[in-house]
Amino acid sequence: MIVRIMGEGQVRLADSHLTELDRLDDELQAEMENGDGPGFRRTLTALLAKVRELGTPLPDDSLEPSELILPAEDATLEDVRELLSDDGLIPGGT
Template sequence: MIIRILGEGQYDVADDALDRLNELDGALETAVEQGDETAFSSALHELLEGVRSVGVAHPADSLDESDLILPPGDASIDEVRAMLSDDGLIPG
């Protein structure tokens, strides 16, 4: 799966890493629903770090489409709220 972090680039992430990323996504979704800015900031940072740690940088010159798009690390809670679907940012 190819995950893009806006403003940063794409990462190739193995399917077996998605369960952990879904846990981090759930924490982010909860923080957004509760309007908790402190928890939101921490959860967004952890999710993006999770993608960076389990993913491998996708070639920058590749024209491959991203399977998932995540907000940048400096996104606001309102920007992330607009990106959320029923399954959060990472379906599953």
């Protein structure tokens, strides 16, 4: 799976990591629903760090279609609300 982090680039991520990322996505969604700004910031940072850790960066000149687009680390709670689907940032989760 190709994941784009807005403002950073793309990484290739094995589908087997989606369960781990989905847990963070669920936390992020709950924090957003509760208006928990500090929790939102902490979890978004953790989610993006995990994608960077588990993924393999693609070259900057690569133009692969992204299957998942995540917000930049400095995105606001309002910015991320606009990106959310009913499933959170990572579709198909719990």
